[in-house]
Structures are given as structure tokens and as C-alpha cells.
Amino acid sequence: MARIAVIGAGTGAMAAAARLSVAGHRVTVYERSETYGGSLGRYARDGFVFDTGPGLLHLPAVYRDLFVKTGRESLEECVTLTQVDPASRHLFADGTAVSLPNASRAGVVGALDGALGEGAGARWGEFLDRAGVAWNRSRRPLLEEPLPQDRQPLGRDPYPAVRRRRLLLGARQARTPAEVGAWELADPRLAALLDGYALSYGLDPRRAPAAAALLPYMEETFGSWYVAGGMRALAEAVYERCLARKVEFVFGAEAVGVFEKDGRAAGIELADGGSVEADHVVVGAQPAPGLLPDLRERPERSDGALVPGRFLVLLSLRGGREAGAVHRTVVHAVDPAAERDAVFGGRTAELPTVTVLRPDDPATRPDGEHEAVTLMVTVAPHGPVDWTDAGLRERFADAVIGRASEAVPGLRERILHAEVRTPAETAADTGAQGGSVPAPALAGAEGAFLHSGNRTPLPGLYLAGGWSHPGGGLAHAGMSGALVAGLVVEGDGFRGSQ
Template sequence: MARIAVIGAGAGAMAAAARLSVAGHRVTVYERSKTHGGSLGRYARDGFVFDTGPGLLHLPAVYRDLFVKTGKEPLERCLTLTQVDPASRHLFADGTTVSLPNASRAGVVGALDRVLGDGAGARWGEFLDRAGTAWDRSRRPLLEEPLHEDRRALGRDPYPAVRRRRLLRSPLVAGTVAEIGAWELTDPRLAALLDGYALSYGLDPRRAPAAAALLPYMEETFGSWYVAGGMRALADAVYERCLARKVEFVFGAEAVRVTEKGGRVAGIELADGRGVEADHVVLGARPAPGLVPVRGEALGGARESPVPGRFLVLLSLRGAREPGTAHRTVVHAQDPAAEQEAVFGGRTAERPTVTVLRPDDPATRPDEEHEAVTLMVTVAPHGPVDWTDAALRERFADSVIDQAARAVPGLRERMLHREVRSPAETWADTGAEGGSVPAPALAGAEGAYLHAGNRTPLPGLYLAGGWSHPGGGLAHAGMSGALVAGLVVEGDGFRGSR
């Protein structure tokens, strides 16, 4: 039985902790804050309850597998998962509105054809076919296996872009998300739809490789799911599973250094000066300078910076949620190019893309005559933008509400209270520098969108969570926990789940 110290109590770290404890190890989690969950936070006021992190779950099979492998009670016995339908409603800059059904390729194609016309649905369906090929080519090495030392295979883009002949010139081949929109989808609304997927994950459509087509493919193939009581309930369920498997938690314990002896991990040092001996250390946070005795470039992480964060406006509304209201509505930017220049240039966009989340969940509101609504925007991190500037926060919140009002009738008149959460709060709550939110790993771009491997050059030190392979997002974080557990239990011979 090995002694294992886990730094951080985010979803990926807790997934690793539960699996390692079941394997017979003595696991202790050290968390700098007063609670578990990492980005899966919660804000409550006067009977209104809001998630402050992800609003939906994709690829729930990752957490079903975690619960199957760590106990007798399956995931659905511990919480209630519901597929949202429609999966999303989209309001484009020209006023066109389309609702896309959940996990139905034919339904999505039909909806796009009816609303956008001119073969739009067929073009989107053909694009998803190509995205499916990219999924088949990269799924295992990108998501289900530890990151190989030889990353050349993942440096090549798996998306089979359409080759368009040009007279006496080389053919056009889409290499980025934006180029897929312009050259393959052609309709600016379809391009905005694809750009919106990338932007929601913190990726710049102008630079993200075509392999980012995996993101809409995963959502539209495997569906979008909501956890009753809010997504925080998933963090609670994983935490309770850890406790049931005898994982120990120490809160208010900030790790400031991973110690080594004889060329391998020896334990961790806490901010209060205490030393903790450990045979293995699992770091469930972004490796900060001075924390790990390994240079950042040696970990092999993604090179793109700065990484965007999330700006939230949490609205307590009077009045009942209208029947048939979509759980998720995306109000697309009036000028997508200007928005991308702002977000990835360290500024605020004037009329940004806003995701409006309106869960039909009694647990989020005081009664049926009120509604809790979350507005979410991808923004530049704290640093390039000073998100502690009160006037800037309020101005930007007003612009976000103005955008959302296009999708929510009488929004301003219904407001009882609004709470603003910026990357500055994310930084304070989670310790993620700048309040940045990691994106999923992507193949292509010569490996620029890969994250640090779960196994590090320092024997005994492993990385879990969104800042490590296979990257950000709840499903990806859960996968990282499974990969770390496999590497610790089976050693270097571990090649991923079969």
C-alpha cells in the first residue's frame, strides 16, 4: 500500500483519488480552499441557486465508469441526469433562430435545413461526418491513452478537410476552425455555429486546428446532460464516493512545493511549513512556478497563452420560466471577428457571444413564480483585463444583459438581483492564474494544443485535471483521473482502458 498525496480537490483529482483508494492505496487530498469541487462552484441567495462553473455535462460515460469502478452504486443512483432537449437554441446576428435537438444527427440536419435553407443542414451533416472521421482517428491516443513521448502522430491534424481545386494554384484545405466555416460550411450562420463551439471552450477559431471539429461532434453525438440540483451536485457525488472509499481530505491546506529525494518524489510541503511524506504525488492543478521541481517546458504543456476565462452574470428573476424554454440559448455576437480580436487580444468585446442557461429545476429557485438564469461569456483572463475594476465589470455586465435580452423577453424588468463573477473571482476561488479555464486537448498544429502528460519526468509525480492530458472540461478531467490511476497502479506498461 503506497502513500499518495493529491494536491487539489477538483473533479480530475478526486476521480484519481477514488480510483487509487479502491486499488488499495492510502490517499489524502490537500485542498487550498475550504471545499471540494474546483471549478464546480455554487452561489446561492434568497432561494436562488446558480452553478459558477460548467452548466452541462458531455460524455457522462466517463463518470458512469468512475462510479462502476469505485463501488456498487452506479452514477444514476447517486444523482439524477437528464438529457436537455433541445440541446441548444441559437440566435444569430441577423435575427435567425434555430433550435437543435439533443443527440440526433437527422434532427439537427432537418432543423438547419428548415430554418437556414439552401442545403445548410446537408453541409453541416457532411461536416459532422468528417468530424466523425477525425474522432475515429484520434479518440484513443487523444483521450483514452497516456500521452506518448513521441507526439508526432497527434501533431498531425486528423480532420479530413475538403480539398478545393484552384486554377493553376495549390488547392485550398481548411486548417483552422475559421477556415472550415468559410470554405466548407460557407453560410456565415453555420460558421458562427462552429465558431461558437470553439469559443465556448476558450479556443480562438482563427487559430484552433480543424481537429476542434471533435467538440461539436462529441456534443451532437453523445448529447448534453444536466444534473438535477445543478452541476455542483456532480462534485458532491464524487466527493461522497471518495469518502466512502476512505479517501481523506484536508481543507485549507495549500501545497507550496513538491519535494524530492534521490531523484524521485518524496512528498509535499504545505504553506504552514508542514511536510507530508508520500510515495506518489498527484497534482490536480496547473503547475505553478516553484511548486514542482520540473521546468514547465519539460512537462510538455500547451504553448497557447493567455488562456481565456469566463464572465458570469447570475440573475434572480421574478416571473415563471415560460413553457418550452430551451435550457441553453446561445446569442451569437453581432461582429464575431471583433469579438475574437478582443477576447484573444486582451480586451472586452462590445457585444459578445452570450450563453443563456435557464434550467427547469425547482432546486434552483425559491418557487415556481421565479427563475434563476445564468449568462456566460468567454473573456480575456484577469491581467490583460483588470476584472477588479468595478466600473468595467458593471459596464460589461450591462452589455451581456443587453445581448441576453434578445433571447429572454422582458429580462431587465424581471430582474430582482444580479451577481457578477469574473476571472478575478475564478482566480481567487480556484487558484487558476488569471482565472483561466483550460481547453480540451486537440490534435494537429504540431502539438501546440496538447497539454502536459499525466506522467512527469520526476518519478512518482503525476498530473490530473484540466491542465493535464487530455485537457479541460468535466469529461476530460475525469479521463485524466482514470489515466493517472492506471499509471500508478500498472506502471509504465499502462496503455489506457480497453
């Protein structure tokens, strides 16, 4: 039985901890804050309850596998999962609106044809077919296996872009989501739909590889799921599973260093001056400067781009949720190019893309005569933008509410209270630099959108969670926990789940 110290209590770290404890190891989690869950936070006031992180779960199979492998109770016995239908409603700059059904390719094609005109659905469907090819080519090496030492194969884009002859330019293929939208989708609204997926994951559609097509493919193929009581309930379930498997938690314990002995990780140093010996160390949070010993720390994104964060407006509303209200509505930017320039240039956009989340969940509101609504915007991180500036926060929140008014009838008149959370709060709560939110790993772009491997050059030291392979997002974080557990238990011969 090995002693394992886990730094951080995010979902990826807890997923690793539960699996390692089941394998017979003694696991202790050290968390800098006073609670678990990482980005899966919760804000409550006067009977209103809000998630402060992801609002929906994709690829629930990742957490089903975690619960199957760590106990008798299945995921569905611990939380209530509901597919949201429609999966999303989209309001475009020209006034067009479309609702996309959940996990129904034919339904999506029909909805797009009906809203955007004959042929729009077919173009989107053909795009998803190509995205499915990219998924099949990259799913296992990108998501289910440890990152190999030779990353060159993952530097090639798996998306089979259509070759087109362009006057004077010869044959060209789309290399980015922006080019896929312009050259293959051939409709500014379909292009905005694809751009919106990329942006929601913190990716610049002009720079990310075309393999970002995997993101809408995953959502539209495997569906979008809501956890009753809010997504925080998923973190609670994973935490309870850890406790049931005898994982120990120490809260208010900030790790400031990993020390080594005889050429391998031997424990962690704490901010209070104490230290903990361990046979293995798992870093489940973004490594702060100085935390990792004698390693060449590479940036999370080797292309040098800003890693965005999230701006939230949590609205307590009078008046019940109207019949037919959609769980998730995306109000697309009036000027997508200007928004991208702002977000990835370290500024605020004037009329940003706003995701409006309206869960039909009695647990989120005091009674049926009220509603809890979350507005979410991808923004530049804290640093380039001073998100502690009260005036800026107020102005931007007002602009966001104005945009969301297109999706929620009489929104301004219904507001009882508005709570604003910015990347500055994310940084304080989770320790992520600038409040950035890691994006999923993508193949292509010569490996610029890959993350640090789960196995480090120092024996006994591993990385889990969204800042390591295979990147950010709830499903990806859960996958990282499974990979780390496999590497610890099976050693260097581990090649991923079968």
C-alpha cells in the same frame, strides 16, 4: 499499500483519488480552499442557486465508468441526469433562430434546413461525418491513453478537410475552424455555429486546428446532460464516493512545493511550513511557479496564445419560466471577428457571444414564480483585463444582459438581483492563473494544443485535471483521473483503458 498525496480537490483529482483508494492505496487530498469541486462551484442567495462552472455534462460515460469502478452504486443512483432537449437554441446576428435537438443527427439536419434554407443541414451533416472520422482517428490516443513520449503523430490533424482548388492558390485545405466555416460550410451562420463551439471551449477559431470539429461532434453525438440540483451535485457525488472509499481530505491546506528523495517524488510542502511524506504525489491543479521540482515547466498552450476565462452574470428573476423556454440559448456575436480580436487580444468585446442557461429545475429557485438564469461569456483572463475594476464589471455586465434580452422575454424588468463573477473570482477560488479555464486537448497544429503529460520526468509525480492531458472540460478531467490511476497502479506498462 502506498501513501499518495493529491494536491487539489477538483473533479479530475478526486476521480484519481477514488480509483487509487479502491486499488488499495492510502490517499489524502490537500486542497487550498475550504471546499471540493474546483471549477464546479455554487452560488446561492435567497433561495436562488447557480452553478459557477460548467452548466452541462457531455460524455457522461466517463463518470459512469468512475462510479462502476469505485463502488456498488451507479452514477444514476447518486445523481439524476436529464438530457436537455432541445440541446441548444441559436440566435444569429441576422435575426435567424434555430433550435437543435439533442443527440439526433437527422433532427439537427432538418432543423438547419428549415431555419437556414435547403442544403444548410446537409452541409452541416457532411461536416459532422468528417468530424466523426477525426473522432475515430484520434479518440483513443488523444483521450484514452497516456500521452506518448513521441508526440509527433498527435501533431498531425486528424480532420479530413476537403481539398478545394482556389484560383491562383492551387489546392487548399481548411486548417482551422474559421477556414472550415468559410470553405466547407459556406454559410456565415453555420460558420458562426462552429466558431461558437470553439469559443465556448476557450479556443480561437482562427488558430485552433481543424480537429476542433471534435467538439460539436461529441456534443451532437453523445448528447448534453443536466444534473438535477445543478452541476455542483456531480462534484458532491464524486466527493461522497471518495469518502466512501476512505479518501481523506484536508481543506485549507495549500501545497507550495513537491520535494524529492533518491530521485523520485517523496512528498509535499505546505504553506503553513508543514510537510507530508508520500510514495506518490498527484498534482490535480494548475501547477503554480515553484511547485514542481527541477522540471522544465512548459506552458499549458505552447502556441503562446492567451487562455481565456469566463464572465458570469447570475440573475435572480421574478416571474416563472415561460412554457417552451430552452435550457441553453446561444446569442451569437454581431461581429465575430471583432469578438475574437478582443478575447484573444486581451480586451473586452462590445457585443459578445452570450450563452444563456435556464434550467427547468425547482432546486434552483425559491418557487415557481421565480427563475434562476445564468449568463456566460468567454473573455480574456484577468491580467490583460483588470476584472477587479468595478466600473468595467458593471459596464460589461450591462452589455451582457442587453444581449441576453434577445433570448429571455422582459429580462431587465424581471431582475431582482444580479451577481457578477469574473476571471478574477475564478483565480481566487481555484488558483488558476488569471482565472483561465483550460481547453480540451486537440491533435494537429504540430502538438501546440496538447497539454502536459500525466506522467512527469520525476518518478512518483503525476499530473491530473484539466491542466494536464487530455485537457479541460468535465469529461476530459475525469479521463485524466483514470489515466493517472492506471499509471500509478500498473506502472509504465499502462496503455489506457481497454
